[in-house]
Amino acid sequence: MTIFNIKPIICFNRGSIEYLKNIKNKRVCIVTDPFMLKSGTADKIIDILKDNKVEYEIFSEIKPDPPIEIVAMGVNKMRIFKPDVVIALGGGSSIDATKSIIFFTIKILNTNGGNYKKPLFVAIPTTSGTGSEVTSFSVITMGGTKFPLINDELVPDIAIIDANLVKTVPQRITADTGMDVLTHAIEAYVSTKSSDYTDALAEKVVKLVFDYLLRAYRDGNDVLAREKLHNASCMAGMAFTNASLGINHSMAHTLGGKFHIPHGRANAILLPYVIEYNANLKSENETESGKKYANLSRILGLPCASTNEGVRSIIAAIKILMNATNTPMNLQEVNIDKLDFLNELENMVNDALNDKCTATNPRKTSKEEIAKLFEEVYGK
Structure with a gap:
C-alpha cells in the first residue's frame, strides 16, 4: 500500500498572511531569526496578534543550518511558555528548527505522564526553496554533520504561502x-x-x-x-x-x-x-x-x-x-x-x-x- 499525505492546509497568493487573524484567545510562540525582526517582516505577524490581543513570545535565535544547541534553547523556551500555537517565520532553517523544537518539547513535557497537547503549527516561508512548510523532514546540524529527521509528526498544520514575503529576497x-x-x-x-x-x-x-x-x-x-x-x-x-x-x-x-x-x-x-x-x-x-x-x-x-x-x-x-x-x-x-x-x-x-x-x-x-x-x- 502506498500513502499520499496532503495534511497541511495551504493558504496561498499575495496577502494570505491575513489568515492569522483567525488566531484568538491563544498563547502564541513565534520562532524566527534575528533578520526577520530587524527587517520588520516579523512585525506583520506581531501587529495581527496585537490587534487580536493575543499573548505571544518570540524566540529569534535561529541561525542558518541550525545546530542542536539552538534547538535545545528553543525547547527550553517552549517548555516554560507552553504555547497553544507556534508560528515559524523564515527560510528552511527557521521552519526546520521549529519542527525539531516542537517535536522534542512534546517528548519532554509528556514524559512521566504529562499531557501537553501538540500546539497548532503554522509555517510561513520567506524564501522559495525548501518546501519545509509541507514536509515531514527537518535537517539539524550536530558536530558539523547535517542529520535529517523524518517523522510525520513534523508536518505543519497550516502553511501560508504569501508571495509578498519573498519580494525582497536577494x-x-x-x-x-x-x-x-x-x-x-x-x-x-x-x-x-x-x-x-x-x-x-x-x-x-x-x-x-x-x-x-x-x-x-x-x-x-x-x-x-x-x-x-x-x-x-x-x-x-x-x-x-x-x-x-x-x-x-x-x-x-x-x-x-x-x-x-x-x-x-x-x-x-x-x-x-x-x-x-x-x-x-x-x-x-x-x-x-x-x-x-x-x-x-x-x-x-x-x-x-x-x-x-x-x-x-x-x-x-x-x-x-x-x-x-x-x-x-x-x-x-x-x-x-x-x-x-x-x-x-x-x-x-x-x-x-x-x-x-x-x-x-x-x-x-x-x-x-x-x-x-x-x-x-x-x-x-
Whole structure:
C-alpha cells in the first residue's frame, strides 16, 4: 500500500498572511531569526496578534543550518511558555528548527505522564526553496554533520504561502533556493517511492522553475514570477515529502555540513552529475530513471529523439540555467581547497551512504561510486 499525505492546509497568493487573524484567545510562540525582526517582516505577524490581543513570545535565535544547541534553547523556551500555537517565520532553517523544537518539547513535557497537547503549527516561508512548510523532514546540524529527521509528526498544520514575503529576497538567494526547488522536484520524480500523485506535482514544478526562475532572478519585483516560484517550492515539498529524495540530497547534506555551502547551491552543483550517474548513460540498457529524465525534456520542449538525448538535454538545460544565475558548476568554483576536500572525502562518503535519502535513490550505489562521484563534482 502506498500513502499520499496532503495534511497541511495551504493558504496561498499575495496577502494570505491575513489568515492569522483567525488566531484568538491563544498563547502564541513565534520562532524566527534575528533578520526577520530587524527587517520588520516579523512585525506583520506581531501587529495581527496585537490587534487580536493575543499573548505571544518570540524566540529569534535561529541561525542558518541550525545546530542542536539552538534547538535545545528553543525547547527550553517552549517548555516554560507552553504555547497553544507556534508560528515559524523564515527560510528552511527557521521552519526546520521549529519542527525539531516542537517535536522534542512534546517528548519532554509528556514524559512521566504529562499531557501537553501538540500546539497548532503554522509555517510561513520567506524564501522559495525548501518546501519545509509541507514536509515531514527537518535537517539539524550536530558536530558539523547535517542529520535529517523524518517523522510525520513534523508536518505543519497550516502553511501560508504569501508571495509578498519573498519580494525582497536577494538575487543570490533567489538562485540558490530556486535550484533547490528544481532538485526537490527532479529527485522526487525519479525516486523509488514516486507515484502518479508525486509525478504530477514534480512535472509541474520543473516547468514552473524553468519558466520563472530567471525572471525572478533578473527582476525581484516581478511579483508574478515570485508567486509562481513560491507555489513551486511548496508543491515540490509536497512531492518529496511523499516520494522522498535521493543521493543528490545525501551528498548535499554532508557537503553543506563540512564546507558550509548553502544547501540549494550544493544541490545545484551536484544535480547534473547525479542525473548522469542515475541514468547510467554508459549502459547498453535504458534505465527507468533515464526514461523519466527524458520525459522532463519532452515536457520542456527539449530535443528528445531518444532516452539518451533526452537525458543529455535536461542536463544541458540545467547547466544553462546555472550559468544564467551565476551558480558554480563544480566545487572548485566555491573555493574548496583540494587537500581539505580529500581529507574529508571518506567521511563525506560514509555520511552520504548512511543518509536516509539514499534509500530511495533510483540507482543503488556503493562507497566506491559515491567517492568517484564526489571527485567528479570537485572538478579537474
